[in-house]
Amino acid sequence: MIRLVDVEKSFNEQVVLNRLTLEIPEGQITAVIGPSGVGKSVLLKHMIGLLRPDRGQVIVDGEDIAFMGRRQLNRVREKFGMLFQNAALFDSMTVFENVAFPLEEKTGLSSAVIRDQVHEALEHVGLTGVDSKYPDELSGGMKKRVGLARVLLLNPRIILFDEPTTGLDPIICRATHQLIKDTHARFGFTAVVISHEIPEIFDISDRVAMLYRGEIVETGTPAEIQRSDHPVVRQFINGSLEGPIHLI
Amino acid sequence: MRSIVEKLGALTIRLIREMGRMVNFLLYAVYIMARTPAKPFHTIKQVHFIGAKSFFVIFLTASFTGMVLGLQGYYTLAKFGSEGLLGSAVALALIRELGPVLSALMVTGRAGSAITAEIGIMRISEQIDALETMALEPFKYLISPKLLAAMVVLPLLCSIFDVVGIWGGYLVGVKLLGVNPGAYFHEMEKSVEWKDVYSGILKSLSFGVIIAWICCYKGFNAGHGAEGVSRATTAAVVMASVLILIWDYFLTSVLL
Numbered sequence: 001m002i003r004l005v006d007v008e009k010s011f012n013e014q015v016v017l018n019r020l021t022l023e024i025p026e027g028q029i030t031a032v033i034g035p036s037g038v039g040k041s042v043l044l045k046h047m048i049g050l051l052r053p054d055r056g057q058v059i060v061d062g063e064d065i066a067f068m069g070r071r072q073l074n075r076v077r078e079k080f081g082m083l084f085q086n087a088a089l090f091d092s093m094t095v096f097e098n099v100a101f102p103l104e105e106k107t108g109l110s111s112a113v114i115r116d117q118v119h120e121a122l123e124h125v126g127l128t129g130v131d132s133k134y135p136d137e138l139s140g141g142m143k144k145r146v147g148l149a150r151v152l153l154l155n156p157r158i159i160l161f162d163e164p165t166t167g168l169d170p171i172i173c174r175a176t177h178q179l180i181k182d183t184h185a186r187f188g189f190t191a192v193v194i195s196h197e198i199p200e201i202f203d204i205s206d207r208v209a210m211l212y213r214g215e216i217v218e219t220g221t222p223a224e225i226q227r228s229d230h231p232v233v234r235q236f237i238n239g240s241l242e243g244p245i246h247l248i
Numbered sequence: 249m250r251s252i253v254e255k256l257g258a259l260t261i262r263l264i265r266e267m268g269r270m271v272n273f274l275l276y277a278v279y280i281m282a283r284t285p286a287k288p289f290h291t292i293k294q295v296h297f298i299g300a301k302s303f304f305v306i307f308l309t310a311s312f313t314g315m316v317l318g319l320q321g322y323y324t325l326a327k328f329g330s331e332g333l334l335g336s337a338v339a340l341a342l343i344r345e346l347g348p349v350l351s352a353l354m355v356t357g358r359a360g361s362a363i364t365a366e367i368g369i370m371r372i373s374e375q376i377d378a379l380e381t382m383a384l385e386p387f388k389y390l391i392s393p394k395l396l397a398a399m400v401v402l403p404l405l406c407s408i409f410d411v412v413g414i415w416g417g418y419l420v421g422v423k424l425l426g427v428n429p430g431a432y433f434h435e436m437e438k439s440v441e442w443k444d445v446y447s448g449i450l451k452s453l454s455f456g457v458i459i460a461w462i463c464c465y466k467g468f469n470a471g472h473g474a475e476g477v478s479r480a481t482t483a484a485v486v487m488a489s490v491l492i493l494i495w496d497y498f499l500t501s502v503l504l
Contacts, residue, residue, distance in 0.1 A: 050377050077383040088378035091369075102382045154382070 001026040001190055002047055002158065007056035007066075009042060016042050017053070018214030029184055029191040031201045031222075034211035035236065035245055040194040041085070043211060044160050047192065048080050049073045060158075081151035081189075082160040087143035089135040089150075095122070096131040099150045106154065121149040125179060141172040145179070152183065161193040165200075173197060177204045198237055202226060210236065212245070273465045274457075277391045284385070286392040294397030298359040302405060305354050310342075310409040313350060314416025317341055321417070322425050331425075335432035336439035338417035339410075343440060343448045347410040349496055352402060352455035356488045360463040363394055364484040367467025368477035376468070391468070395460040402456030403449045410448065447503040454499065455492050462488040 002024040009017040016039040024030050024047075032040050045051040046058050049065050058066045065076050089098045099118045103109060109117070122128065125145040135143055144164055151159055164180065165173040177197070181204040184191055195201040202208065202222035209219040212232045218225060225233060235243030321337045367390055370376050379386045414436070421427040466484035470476045 045377075048381055050380060074383040074385075077381060080381060082378070082381040084374045084378060086373060088374040090375055090378075091373070102384070105384055106382070 001061065002192070003057075003059040004043075004046065005057040005059065007046060007053045007058065009039075009046065009051065009053050015214050017046070017056075019056070020211075020215055022209055022216050022219070024190060024192055025207060026190050027188055028206035029180070029193060029204055030207040030209065031193045031195055031205035032209050032211055033195060033198065033201060033236065036196065038211050039214060040211055041162050044082075044162050044192060044194055048077060048082055048160060079157045080160065081154060081156035081158070083144065083147045083151055083162065083164055085162045085166060086140075087135070087147035089143055089146055091135050094132050094134055095127075095138070095146050098135070098146060099153060102150060102154050117153060118149075121153050122146070124152070124183070125149045126175075140167050141169075141176065144168075144176060148179065148183070152187070155187070156189060158190045158192075161191060161195075163194050163196075165195065165197050174200065177201070180204055198239070199226070212236075269469075270461075270465055273468070274461045277387055277395055277461070277464070280385060280387040281392040281395060284388050284392075286388070286396050290389065290393035291396050294393045295401055297362075298355060298394070298397050299401035299405060302355050302358050302401075303408070305358055306351055306405050306409050307412055309350055309354050310347075310412035311416040313346055313409075314338060314342065314413030314418075315420045317346075317413070318417035318420030318425070322421050322427065331421075331427050332431035333435050334417065334421045334427050335414075335434070335436035338421070339414055339436040339440050340444060342410050342413040342417075343444050345496070345500070347406045347413060348402075348448050348451035348455060349492065351405045351409040352452060352459065352492050353489055355398075355402065355405065356459050356463070356485055356492065360459045360488055361481050361485050363460070363463040364467040364470070364481045365477055367464055368470030368480045371468060371470045372473060372476060386468075391460075391464045394464055395457065398456035398460035399453055400456075402452040402459070406448060406452035443503075447499075450503070451496060451499055454495060458491050458495060459488050462491060 004020055004022045007017050007020045008015070020043070022043075032043060034040050042051060046053055047060070049058070049068065053066050056066065057064045060076055060079070063076060065073055068076070089095075090101065093101065096118055099121060100114050103114045103117060107114075119128075119131075122130070125148050127142060127145050127149070130138065130142065130146075135146070138146065148164075161180065165176050168176060177200055180191065180193065184204075193201065193205065202225070205222055207219065208222050208225040209216050210225065210230075210233050211217070218228050218230045218233045220228070226237065228234065228237075231244050235245050317338045318334065321334050321341075322331060325331050325333055325337065367376075370390070376386050376390070379389065418429070418432060422429045422432050463484045466480040466487070467477075470480035
């Protein structure tokens with residue numbers, strides 16, 4: 001479904017992705033874990049063409065999107081939804097307007113149908129009575145739920161989650177993970193989740209890939225990753241200060 | 249010595265690249281505007297923001313500019329015994345130069361900076377990325393309406409500036425300093441030609457493009473965090489203002 005082959009990306013001489021190769025299996029939840037600042041979000045943005053690699057291929061359903069033209073890329077993006085780290089809600093719009101926006105712009109549905117669908121999506125993510133609130137009146141967890149509702153409405157085949165639980169308290173964090181798991185079970189999309197919530201992320205993912213120094217150093221099922229004897233993986237999972245990962 | 253040459257070369261290449269990116273940005277904005285007409289609601293909102301909300305500052309600036317012109321013009325013309333030409337001097341200065349340039353500079357300061365800040369904040373909070381991931385064209389929602397609104401609004405604001413300025417000059421010249429009111433308007437009517445009016449309007453139209461282009465570009469490419477937006481806003485105002493003055497010179501030399 002999504003395959004990154006020998007992807008290289010640098011910013012101002014700093015190598016972020018170094019001949020990275022990764023395969024995202026269809027219909028499963030793949031978690032990408034790794035220390036902060038290692039380039040996980042950069043990796044995710046390559047998958048949807050928000051960033052272009054310096055070299056390498058990003059193959060989505062057999063098409064290389066790495067250097068694709070804008071119009072073709074938009075056609076491929078129709079398959080995607082993305083939940084951003086801070087939800088990226090439009091701050092001049094209310095919750096209702098935010099969720100309804102893609103439907104209004106991309107479908108010819110009547111306003112009554114859109115209203116029903118928006119309410120259904122908000123209800124699905126556990127939000128009611130917030131239609132007329134603006135994003136800055138919501139908590140971090142609520143913003144992410146609104147973002148997820150907005151993504152789900154277009155029924156994408158692939159959803160990218162950029163640190164969906166960062167900055168949330170443990171209870172909301174668990175609830176968000178559960179929401180991702182339930183939504184995945186209901187809609188069956190392919191998911192890529194960036195996270196450093198260890199060990200919680202193992203409960204919701206089918207596959208885990210560890211990113212370190214621009215490369216995928218280990219991939220496997222959550223059980224395999226937890227049993228891994230790779231020193232980087234071990235140190236990251238245990239959260240120990242001693243080991244090959246240096247604090248920046 | 250070599251390192252200086254290298255640095256100079258690198259700077260030149262960077263500048264040329266930046267200019268290329270800016271021109272590409274404008275061409276793409278025009279292409280999107282032509283291909284998919286800007287949303288009427290978004291455009292009207294921008295006309296209100298750039299135009300209606302700038303009315304007070306334009307009115308104030310125009311009044312005092314006209315009054316200063318009346319005052320300065322009167323004492324200069326009085327030396328040659330030609331006070332009667334005051335209306336003509338005030339009107340020509342305003343219609344040809346000061347109206348378009350000053351109204352554009354005021355709009356740059358008031359609305360241009362806000363445009364850059366708004367788009368810059370959308371950039372750093374990933375709202376523009378969100379539009380792109382929905383396969384929606386950010387230019388259609390953010391750039392085209394502002395470009396179109398600025399092109400509509402600047403000539404209107406310039407016209408208001410001219411009229412208010414002329415009445416400011418009248419207030420000082422006629423009411424305070426005693427110039428004959430008939431002479432004030434008669435000389436104006438005799439000397440102002442249609443060419444002066446349309447060259448002023450043409451100028452303000454092109455200044456509208458410059459303001460929307462530079463301010464949107466800087467916001468769209470804002471750097472990281474609050475500091476990035478702050479730098480983009482400052483750069484947008486400075487660059488748009490300077491470009492307005494430079495472009496004014498070239499346009500004047502062509503239109504004269």
